[in-house]
Amino acid sequence: MSGAILSTHGLIARYGDFQALYGIDFEIDAGEAVALIGANGAGKSTFLRALMGLLPVAAGMVRMEGTPIGGTATDRMVQMGVAIVPEGRRLFAGMSVEDNLRVAMDQAERLGRKGGWSLQRLHDLFPILKEKARTPVQSLSGGQQQMVSIGRALLCQPKLLLCDEISLGLAPKVIREIYAALPEVRAQGTSIILVEQDVGLAKQASDRLYCLLEGRVTLTGPSAEVTRDAISQAYFGGSHAVV
Template sequence: MLKIESLNAAYGRIRVLWDVFLEVNEKEAVGLFGPNGAGKTTLVNCIVGLLRPISGRIIFQDRDITGMETHEIVKLGISLVPQERELFPGMTVEENLRAGANYIPHARARMNEAFDLVFTLFPILKERSRQKVGTMSGGQQRMIAVARALMSFPKLLILDEPSVGLQPSIVSELFSKLREIKDHGVSILLIEQNVKQGLKVVERGYVLENGRIVLQDSSANLMNHGHVKKAYLGL
């Protein structure tokens, strides 16, 4: 579904990514792990068209999307849950969710179906549909951000550091929802620093350090890898 081939990226003269490769298959959950400053968000920005890479290719469903405009990429079926959530705090839950589908013709036509899906996944959002988002907890806002991304019926859902700022119990709840989302046929690319929790959700993972992929393997093998255990799991 998604193939990243020999991707190199920079901000001005500051090089961030070197020959990065990554692949996500249909109905698969894949993790990208690494410390702050490793280049994870830069890679996400390249995928969704916010940053044009120096070289390399990004292929989505056999189509080269390298350097395409963000709104075109979203219409193809890639949806992003950004780290900062970027919700509209003065608007209600329902209004925020509608914003996830209003500008995508096929999603707008299936709005009621989309609401059924996200309210099934996140029942509390149905209960709070008239509540202004700015009055809700950080965990609830994160759920809204994920639900809004699902309103466009994406083929690939990218989550950039969804656990940041959340207490452990909320992280566990959120990650359990990711398993349900995958069961609905949505492929997932999870960008995370929380390696221990993240590896429980994905089938495969990549480790990005200093702009380079240094490891790739199944989640089980990564969980038991000496470098991962020492650097990320505290073992």
């Protein structure tokens, strides 16, 4: 067994009769950032959901620090140190920024997770969250909401942070701000799986990447070394023109 914080072998996931993942082999080491790229519908969110226990693992193995955990309930995954910034953010509408964050702090406390993240540290990372502490989340901009969503995951004190398209729909300046926070997260020793549609950004922000196509891994390698051609091929499949 390698020193992976999390690994999967032959992971299969389904939605009813529809098979979304066809045997994913994946691993991520402690402190590593791994990007997951691929076209719409490739299975990226499904993979994160399966890791987080939000979707059953139909077959295959998931290990966390060597221990098999496939199909573990979400609360237990949080307890083991996995947190997700979900697709579409999923904040509690009608609640303030701080109350949203407190839900995560309470969850971490209930599950006995301890770590270095506090409201104070989060405010240092994203100062706007302090300024907007009493503001209902639905009045925030998309970028500010994304910061709350990231903050909520960090307050679960994760060893492994799953980020599902944290740049989606945001202005370039805000994307830069959000991505600038990731090195600080990693400095805590937290590993990051980054689902990202922007391939350039995905490469920049990761050590290694995986490309999914129709539920299968079509490419994996060090982000600095995979070529544009290889990515294009893996992203669209065999015969598609290189963009």
